[in-house]
Amino acid sequence: MAHGVKIAESSCRGCVNCIKSCPTEAMRVIEGKIRILSEICISCGECLRRCPHRALLPEDDDWDYILSKRPMAVVTDPCFCAQFSWPPIPSLTAHALFELGLEPIFEEYEAAYDVAAVAAARAIKNSPETAKPLISTYCPAVVRLIQIKFHELIPHLAPVENPLETSIDLWRARTKKREPVTLVSPCPARIAMVRSPVGRDVSSAEYVISTSKLAREVLIGSGDPSKKVTIDSSTETPRWIAWAKTGGESMHVRAFSNQPVRTLEVDGLRNVISLFQEMELGKLRGIDYVEARACDLGCIGGIGNAESRFLSRIKIDNVKMSFNITEQYKKELEALYHAKVWMLRDEIVPIEQMPLGEDLVKAMEKLKQLHAVYAELPHLDCGTCGRPSCRVMAEDIVRGEGSLDDCIFRLKSRIADLSREIYELSKRLVHTMTPEGK
Amino acid sequence: MSEPLVLELQVKPLDFLAAGETATHFKETLKSLGLPPDICRKAAIVVYEAEMNIVIHGGGGVMCLQVEEDKVTIIAKDKGPGIEDLELAMKEGYSSAPDFIRELGFGAGMGLPNIKKNSDELYIDTAPGKGTKLRAVIYLDKRR
Incomplete structure (x- = not known):
C-alpha cells in the first residue's frame, strides 16, 4: 500500500513531534528514526506540518525527470490557479504553463466537475433517508480515514470518481493523445490517489508532483501572464475553481440539483x-x-501548496462565477452522465485492522492483558518509547512488538530497585570481615 | 466459558462537554475485539443515550460494559430521582428534561426508545427517589 509521505532519514532527529499528530496512530520512532505503518496511513499530511526538521516530505516524482519528458500534459488541482499574484483565472495559468512547454488540460475540467456535481445531486435524490447523508469522495484522505476508522460510514460514500481523473479520461477520449499526464497535487493524499487509487485499478495520471514545485517553476520561468493575456472585468472564472476551498463543491452540488439539498461543510481533520x-x-x-476536507479551508490548505491558504481563499472569493448553463450544454452533460464517466469503477471496501486475537475469547484475553499492561504505565503519553501514547504502547506489547522496559519511567524505577538491591548486597558481611568494614 | 471482560467508567452530572466520551471509548474497545460493525454501532448508541440520561437526569453515575462470548451487556446506574412513569418515558418524543437542557439541543425524548430499538433485551429497575438501573443486552448471534 503506497502512501504519499516520504521520510528523509538524514534529517530525522527521532523527536516525537510527528507521531503525536497522526490521526490513525500510524507512526513510531524505532532506533531513532521515524517509521510509518503504511497500511493505516491516510496521507493526510498532518505529520509534515508538525515536523520541525523537514524530515517528512510529499512522496512525489522527480521534477527534473518530468521536465525532461516532452510532450507532457498536466492536470492541476483547482487550487493551483490560486497560487500566484494574478487572479485565479485558468486562462492566465494556462498561458504560464504553455510558456514552460507543458500542456494544461483545463478545457476538460468544466464537464468533469459539472458531471461530478450532477452525479452527486442525483445520488442524493435516489438515496433513501437511512442512507443519508452521503459523504463526498473528493478528499482522498477522508475516504481512507473512513476505510480505516469509520467502517459504518462506507455505505454513505458517494460513488463519484474524482473529477481530476475524469478530466484525464475525457481528454484522452477526445484528443486521442497518448502523451503522459502529470497530476499536480496540493497534498500527500492526492499523491496517494495516483499511486494507489481507491475505486479504480490504476490512476489515469502517470506522474505526480507537488503544487509548490510547479508553482516555483512558473514564478521563475514565466513572467506575469496577466500582462500578456487580456482579461477584462467581465471575464468569468469557471465554477470548478471553487472546489479548491471548503464549500465550493457543496455550492456546485446544490446549484445542479433540482430539489433543495441540505449540505454540511467541514474542514480540518x-x-x-x-x-x-x-x-x-x-x-x-x-x-x-x-x-469533508482533511485540510483547513479545503485543498488550498494542503501542505504541498506555495501560497498562503488565507490569501488563496480571498482570491477565490473575489472572482465571478456563474451557474447558468445553456440548454445545449445541459444535453451534453446529460449524455456524459448516462455514459457514466463520473462513476467509481470499484466498490470502496473497509481496510480491516487486525483484531487483538483471532477469535473473541482470545481477543478478550488479550484485552485484559492490555489493561493490565496499561495499568503499569505512567499515562503521561510522553512519546519517549517511540509510540504516540501509553495505550498504543500497551497494545504493541500485547501484540508482541515491544516490552515494558521501552518505557523510560519503568526503566528508571527498575534501575532504582536494582541499585537498592546492589546496595543491600554490598552491606552483607563475609566471614573474614568485621562490622567495621575491614 | 471464560470470565467476562468488564469496563467501568464514572459519568459526571451535567458535564455536556465530556458527554459521548464513554460511548466513543466503549466502541473503540468493542472494535479492537474484532466485533462486527453493526454490533459496535448498536452498543455505541445504547451507551450514548444511557450516558446522556445519566448526565441530564441522573445526577452522575456509572456506566459499565460487559463482554461475554455470546453477548454484550451495558449497565447504567445512577442515584437520580428515578423514573415516575416508565411506560410514558418509553414513548418517542416524551421528555422530562428541563428547558435549559433542551436549549442545548438535548432532551428530545428519544433516549429510551432509541435504547430499546438498538438492544435485544432491556431491563429497567427504577422507582421515584431510588435512582435508576438500566441493563441492555445485545446478542452477538441473533439466531440464538
Whole structure:
C-alpha cells in the first residue's frame, strides 16, 4: 500500500513531534528514526506540518525527470490557479504553463466537475433517508480515514470518481493523445490517489508532483501572464475553481440539483473526525450531503501548496462565477452522465485492522492483558518509547512488538530497585570481615 | 466459558462537554475485539443515550460494559430521582428534561426508545427517589 509521505532519514532527529499528530496512530520512532505503518496511513499530511526538521516530505516524482519528458500534459488541482499574484483565472495559468512547454488540460475540467456535481445531486435524490447523508469522495484522505476508522460510514460514500481523473479520461477520449499526464497535487493524499487509487485499478495520471514545485517553476520561468493575456472585468472564472476551498463543491452540488439539498461543510481533520463520530451515533439526521476536507479551508490548505491558504481563499472569493448553463450544454452533460464517466469503477471496501486475537475469547484475553499492561504505565503519553501514547504502547506489547522496559519511567524505577538491591548486597558481611568494614 | 471482560467508567452530572466520551471509548474497545460493525454501532448508541440520561437526569453515575462470548451487556446506574412513569418515558418524543437542557439541543425524548430499538433485551429497575438501573443486552448471534 503506497502512501504519499516520504521520510528523509538524514534529517530525522527521532523527536516525537510527528507521531503525536497522526490521526490513525500510524507512526513510531524505532532506533531513532521515524517509521510509518503504511497500511493505516491516510496521507493526510498532518505529520509534515508538525515536523520541525523537514524530515517528512510529499512522496512525489522527480521534477527534473518530468521536465525532461516532452510532450507532457498536466492536470492541476483547482487550487493551483490560486497560487500566484494574478487572479485565479485558468486562462492566465494556462498561458504560464504553455510558456514552460507543458500542456494544461483545463478545457476538460468544466464537464468533469459539472458531471461530478450532477452525479452527486442525483445520488442524493435516489438515496433513501437511512442512507443519508452521503459523504463526498473528493478528499482522498477522508475516504481512507473512513476505510480505516469509520467502517459504518462506507455505505454513505458517494460513488463519484474524482473529477481530476475524469478530466484525464475525457481528454484522452477526445484528443486521442497518448502523451503522459502529470497530476499536480496540493497534498500527500492526492499523491496517494495516483499511486494507489481507491475505486479504480490504476490512476489515469502517470506522474505526480507537488503544487509548490510547479508553482516555483512558473514564478521563475514565466513572467506575469496577466500582462500578456487580456482579461477584462467581465471575464468569468469557471465554477470548478471553487472546489479548491471548503464549500465550493457543496455550492456546485446544490446549484445542479433540482430539489433543495441540505449540505454540511467541514474542514480540518480534527473537525472531520468529530463529525464522523457524531454521524456514527446517528446524530446527523436531516443532512443530505457532507463535504469533508482533511485540510483547513479545503485543498488550498494542503501542505504541498506555495501560497498562503488565507490569501488563496480571498482570491477565490473575489472572482465571478456563474451557474447558468445553456440548454445545449445541459444535453451534453446529460449524455456524459448516462455514459457514466463520473462513476467509481470499484466498490470502496473497509481496510480491516487486525483484531487483538483471532477469535473473541482470545481477543478478550488479550484485552485484559492490555489493561493490565496499561495499568503499569505512567499515562503521561510522553512519546519517549517511540509510540504516540501509553495505550498504543500497551497494545504493541500485547501484540508482541515491544516490552515494558521501552518505557523510560519503568526503566528508571527498575534501575532504582536494582541499585537498592546492589546496595543491600554490598552491606552483607563475609566471614573474614568485621562490622567495621575491614 | 471464560470470565467476562468488564469496563467501568464514572459519568459526571451535567458535564455536556465530556458527554459521548464513554460511548466513543466503549466502541473503540468493542472494535479492537474484532466485533462486527453493526454490533459496535448498536452498543455505541445504547451507551450514548444511557450516558446522556445519566448526565441530564441522573445526577452522575456509572456506566459499565460487559463482554461475554455470546453477548454484550451495558449497565447504567445512577442515584437520580428515578423514573415516575416508565411506560410514558418509553414513548418517542416524551421528555422530562428541563428547558435549559433542551436549549442545548438535548432532551428530545428519544433516549429510551432509541435504547430499546438498538438492544435485544432491556431491563429497567427504577422507582421515584431510588435512582435508576438500566441493563441492555445485545446478542452477538441473533439466531440464538
